[in-house]
Amino acid sequence: SVASAADILTPTSTDRASFLAEASSGAFDGCTVAYRTFESFSVTGRVDGELLSALPPSLRFICHNGAGYDQVDVPACTARGIRVSNTPSAVDDATADMAMFLLLGALRNLAVGMASLRAGQWRGATPPALGHDPQGKVLGILGMGGIGRNMAKKALAFGMKIRYSNRTRLDPSVEKEIEAEYVDFKTLLAESDVLSLNLPLNSNTRRIISSNEFAAMKKGITIVNTARGGVMDEAALVEALSSGQVNSVGLDVYEEEPKIHPGLLENPRVLLVPHMGTYTVETHQKMEEWAISNVAMALESRQLRSIVPEQSDM
């Protein structure tokens, strides 16, 4: 086990300033591998050049527990010879399940019904508008990695027609298996009844959905985001919802978690979940085991099981 193979140091800091001071004091000297979680962002902030400079030069690996690693400045790590790993595939089922929940809930206007019931008003003074069925609707998947493919299979069982857009087209045999049709980004926006965001956040994808993209969508679209809040312009989304261009939305992620745009909070057509896409016993276990297997490989053989794609030639 990792515990018998290495000494484990646990930082005691509770904010970025004290973490930088703790690191600079030599508390982690000699450390070769760092294990981190999504939640540790609230202590250390972004793993960027400043943070890396405070960490000891012995550090060679950062093993992140999560699929999305936008909290880590990978180029800054590469420049210092630090390799980074994530936990792909472990999150696929739970995240795609959450996306389906948000898809169904947003289509059915469940947010407003559930809120009025809890307020003791059954369906409310003004009952929610009638919802829509997924059957026969076009689901556009933006970003066809493990989560997108997993979701495609689940959406097929709900009778949806799957289209997708991705940097690279899938192998025809995979396309056939999940009955997904490859289209360009513009077509995806124009022809989807439901759009699901399943792409990583990076400099190429930040606010990839903004005013121009909302305007290019089919009127009355439903949007689901289980990826990262930063891939969509929240202020522009609030406007697109009030104009009716976007009919409803289901969100698990936000631009500045845990802050939520007030225009989203007050809109009954917005179904909101506090980043719980992978929040299950089984998936947390899978993610931890995957992340720790990276730690173990780094210690034993100076390799990583799942190095991030940007560093695949490192």
Ligand SMILES: O=C(O)C(=O)CO
């Ligand atoms: O794995 C991820 O990227 C998540 O957001 C879950 O914490």
